[in-house]
Every structure is written in C-alpha cells, then in structure tokens.
Amino acid sequence: MLKYILKRIVSVIPVLLAVSILVFLMVHLMPGDPARLIAGEMATEEDVERVREKYGYDQPLYVQYFRYMSNLLQGDLGTSTRTQRPVATELATRFPNTLELALVATALASILGIAFGLISAQLRYSIWDNISMFIALIGLSIPPFYLGLMLMLIFCVNLGWLPISSDVWYIALILPVITVGARSMAVIARMTRSSMLEVLNQDYILNARAHGFSEKKVVFGCALKNSMNTIVTSMGLQFGTLLGGAVVTEKIFGWVGIGDYLVTAIKARDYQVVQSTILVTAVAFVFVNLFIDILYAFINPRIKLS
C-alpha cells in the first residue's frame, strides 16, 4: 500500500505543474490590467506605470512564469499585490477555516444524508420516504445565499437565539455549516437511497434473508456495507468541493475562508494569490481523492489498491 501511496504522490507532480501553467495562463490572459486595478481608479498614468514596473508586469509572460515557479520551488508563494502580505501567511489563516467548515459540514451532512437515505430506501414509498426525499430536495434546490440569509434572519434577527458572530467556535459554526452542508446532505441522501435500493434487490440480499438473518443485519451488515463505495465517493466529492471554499457562505457570515479570498483576488487581478490559492486547493483535492482511494480498500478489503 505504501508503494501505491508514494506512486500516487509522485504522479501528483505533473498534475500540479499542468495546473500551475494553466492557471498562470488563464489569469494572465484575462482582460484587465493588474497595475491599473492596484493603483486605484483615481491614479494617474505615471502611478500606473510605477506599479507595472514594481511588480514586473512589464516583463514578458515567460519571464513572469519562471520567476513565479522559481519562487514557488523555494517555498515562496509570493506576495499579494492587494494587501502587500505574503500569500503563504494569508493562506495559513484562511485554509484551516475552510478545512474546518468543510470537515464539519461533510461529517454532519454524511450522518444525516446516510440516515435519510437509509430510511428512504428501507421504507420505500412510505410517508417517511417522501419526507426524507422532500428534505433532500429542499437541500438541493435552495441556493446557499437564500438559505444563509434566511437562517440569519430567523435565528439571529427575529428569534435572537444565535448571534451573527460569536466568540465560541461551535456557535459560530452552526449557521455556516447548515448553509453549506444542506446541499451535501441532499446529495449524499439521494446517493445512499439509490445505491441501497440497487443493493437491496441483489440475490445475495435475498439469500441472506432466506437464511434468516435479522433485518438489521441485512441492512447494516450486507446492504449498507456494499453501498458504501458509492456513498464514500459522493462524500469525498462534496468534501473536495468545499475545500475550494464556499464563496457565498463566507460572504454572508464573514467566514474567513479561501473562497471569498480567491474571488476578491480574481477581481483585483492579484495574480500571486489566484495562482497560489488554486495550487493549494488542487493539492488538497488530489490528496482527498487519494484518501478516498485508500478508504475503498479499508471499507471493502476485496478492492486491491494495486
């Protein structure tokens, strides 16, 4: 397994190289002059030129790329042109927050999603099935900007049960987690349901029942276990997506994650921030996928990593 993991890690390098070139080209080919955006709308032409020279935007593109890569290889993610601070420092503040939100949201969405999916599959076509799938449908359909604002309006403004901002970490997490987790919960619930229904129709389930296994054992011991690969894949994808930041939720709740940071950087043509943040996100995403692969073998030993 170790050999497999090492191989996967090495294979990440060309992926990241490709990502770096792609992102570099994308941000540099976007219309818009970074020097002008940095200088502000009331800057004179001389001001703009001074900025262009300072950040080396007057250099050819390949020179800029090699300078970026050479700094990167020395562990320097660059300096934000917008805030004048090292990108590494800013990411060190923001990434743990994004990770925290993504982890808690995925964990809770998984627990609830699997529970709703199981209820729905097991009690197919019952009122419980309808209720579970209705909740999932709501979670899937309601946009985060609406859900977040409504939660804030109801629980913070009207009922006064929760503060909009809080010093206590788990209180601060409640509404953002619900906002970002609702969609993940819905996806996992629907995935669990369909996967369970497929497995429950298999001959070996019939066989297990014929052998007099209890329904609990059939559902949890046989059906759920065999559905887990699909469910775990779906959990991993949701988690990976959330690692890229939840822009809307971060905006609404003032959550200091990387989503809003990235969008602000794109608007300001803060090249260093855009490149480095996407690179860090790409690394995280690749490792989440690797973790999911390993998890397959952990859940179902019949799957061989090699």
Add this chain to the structure above:
Amino acid sequence: MKKLMALTLALLMLTTVLSGCGGTGNNGGQTNNGGAATGGETAETSNEFTFVMGTEPTTMDVHFCTDAATSRILLQVHETLFKWDENSENVIPWLVETSTEAEDGLSWTFKLKEGIKFHDGTDFNAEAVKYNFERLLDPATGSSKASALQGVTSIEVLSDYEVKINLSGRNLIFEQTLTNYSTAIMSPTACEEYGLEGYTNHPAGTGPLKLESWEPGVEMVLVKNEDYWGEEPTTDRLTVRAVSEDSSRVMMAMTGDADISWGISPALVENLEGNEDVTVNTVTGYRTIYIAINQNYGPLADSRVRAAINYAINKREIVDNILYGVGGTYPSGYESSAVANAATDLDPYEQDLEKARQLMAEAGYPDGFDIRLNTPEGRYAMDRQIAEAVQYMLAEIGINATIEVLEWGTYQERMLSKDYMQLFLLGKGSSTGDVEFDFLMHVLSTGGQNYYGINNPEVDEILNNLSSAADLEERSQMLYDAQKLVNDEYDFATLYYENQIVATRADVQGLVIYSNETADLAWLTRG
C-alpha cells in the same frame, strides 16, 4: 458500519482539534464581535465599538493605500497636515500651526504644531514631514499615490518645526492637496525599523487611535491613544471587521452585532426604517455617477445627439425609484456638490422627450440608431438596474441600446481602448477633493481618463491657466466657466451624486462622516 462510525467520529474529533488550535485564535473562521455585540453590561456601558464595512483594510502603510475603505481606518491612526472640517466645506490646519505661501507661489512654508508624538514615542517634527514626503515620491518606494504630491520638487527643513515645500509651479490649493490620505504622516523611526514591507504591521502615526492587534482577514483592533495631542479621544476600543454581504451588515446593525455598519445598500434602507435601535446616516459623497458618452462613436460626436440623450433620461426617477430616494442626490451640475468648486447651479437637464426627439431629428436621426450601453455590475449601487432604466428611456427617442455587462477589470481595459465603449455607466470622484483633479483626468484633451474623446480647446486653455489665477476666487470662477462649457456641450449625462449610507446603533454618538468617504471614529460615545 462500525468503521463508518469510527471514521465520522474521527472527522469530528479532527475538526475539534483544528478549531481549538487553528486559524484565527478566537472562534475559528468567523470573526469575533469585539465585545460590543454580545458583551452584556460591560460592553453596553463602555466605549467599545464594532465597526463593519464591506472590505477589509488592506494596508496600514499610508503610501500603499489605494482605496477609500482602507483610508477610513488608516486615518484613525495617522493624520494629515490639513483636514476638512466636519461639514467637509473648509480646510483647516491640523498638524500645522500656520502656513505661508511664497510670493512667487513656488513654495509653501509650514510651521508645525509642537509637542506631538507618534505612537512609538518619536517626535513629530519637520524632519518627519520631509521623510514622509520624500518616501512617497521616491520611485524605490513604488507607491501608486506619488502623484498626490505632484509638482513638489524638494522639501527643506528650516528648523525643528518649520518645513518648506518647493513646487515646480504655483498651486493655490496646496493646503487642500495635503488633506489627501496619501500625505498622512508616519513615524520615520517605525518606517526605517520595519521597512517597506513591515511597517503595515507596526504602524505608528500621531492619530487618536492606535493599532492594538490585526489579524488580516479576521479583524483589526484599534485602541485609544492615551497620549493624543488634541481633544481626548472617547473611543476606548474599536474593532474593525469586514463583512462583504450587504444584507449581513444590515442585520448586524439590527441585532447589535455591529455598532456602525458602513455602506448600506439603498435597497435595504427600508428594512431599517422604523427600527428604534438603528439610525441611518446619509452624506453626499464625492462620487458622481453618469452615463459616459464616447464622442469617437459616430452619432455621439454631434452635441445635439448628446443633448437628446441628456433630455431623454429621467434622473429624478432614477434617484427616487431605483435608488429609493436615499442612494443618490439629484444632480445640480457636472460634479458632485460635495467636491470643492463644483458648480451647483448648472442645468441638470430634466427629462423632456419632445425636445429630445426634436434634437434627434435635427441631428439627422429621426428614427434613432443602435448603440451599446455598457455597465459594471455591483460596483456602484444598483448600477445594472440603472443601466436598464436608461436603456428603456433611450428607447423612447428611438435609440436602441443593447446592454453589455462587463467585469470591472475588463471594463477598465475596454474604456482605455477608447473606441470600444459607446455609452457606458461610470463613477468618478476627486482624490484632492477639488474639481480640478477631475477635470485634469477626465476632460483635459490629454487627460489619462478622458475615455470620451472630449477635445475642447476652450476648456483646455482654462485648465492650463489655472495656476496663473490671481487668487482662489478667480480660480474658482475659471473652474466654474469650465464646468459650464462641459455642461453646455452635453459631454456627460450626469445621473446623480452617490450618497454614503451608514447605519449606527441609536445610542452611538459622535460619528463624523466626511464627503471623501473617511470618518472620525475616535470620538464615539454611547448616550
């Protein structure tokens, strides 16, 4: 199943560990409320305030500040030699005792106030002024705001508290120029000690508040400067936070999570009306919002067509309905009335569709023409909605405008190309607070932001002769004449002057909002 449970528990435990030791130190990702919001008795009775705005301060180095939000905070810690009075009408000496213009107008001598110290204990004196101005002008600093001292050739220290600024040409409004946030004074000791990259984390100005802590992206805490030279500050502690979502800032004002919410969208003001706990403050700002008319595009070169566009647009409807009557001030000239020397009695061209149609016919376009109308989205209050209203109004006189929304970076590039844009919605202000700055940028035929092909020799002549004006009165008259010429040529379709809308908790007193989007936050009280 057990494995799954174990995995989930492990995830939750990992999260707990991350929350305990990670990130922001206070509460994970969300910023804390500085004590004022949920702090109960102590917070209610103390002078601790939470200030929220749409974007976070980006730097505390005066010479790298390029946006109004940052300058708002920067100027609590640093001070300029001159300052606007509370009504943003007159310039008053601040760190300066007296100022004298040389007879030939080529230098200004300032006698500085004595006994003022920077937050790091360094004396404020003539050397400090010289150091700061030279740092701003030095190409090695790379400041994009060096033009704030345009025309300054050298700075001489005459004595400990006397400094002489030499100019390349006469500048009658030099004192006003020195209200610009880019000319605020930093401690030379701190600048030297921490360098160009480090000063931002160790700012030391002479201001009434000083930096206690700053976790970029999370919050900044400013505390009272106990040794402040002037009137004793009443704000003990100010927590500055950025919440980019407009609705969230409104709700924070409603719940008390914020004492001051800066930048309330006009569309949301009605949610605060009738709320006894919240006061809404409105101040006309420097920014003028207008439909820019590119004279390089065929029909728009004809002033009769530009006049028709002006008469077709119902500005009152825009201010009253789209901006809910609070987001903007109905125009009375070419530039926001908050800007010094702005003419306030020019014809704003009330809607007159008959006249507009007649002008179109006279210009040879009785059936109108097709045109592109560009607008950014989210840059100015209700910008897209306003562009759509203008589109409808122009259709009334046969001008068939197609709306194109562009992201701001692209928008700027297209404007610079000078031949892409035809009609476009834009905002402009003045970094010096004087109408001259705007003229030099937007109207002078060689102006850096003259995206409109304006080439009016009469206006150019006035602008080029401004420095030869005998006194401020004459200069003011010259600027008035220039504005009238621009207005008479229908070079712009001025829509409104943008209002700054700030919500405060009803018990918060002492907030002063300036037209240049800055504020006094050091003399707040609860009453």
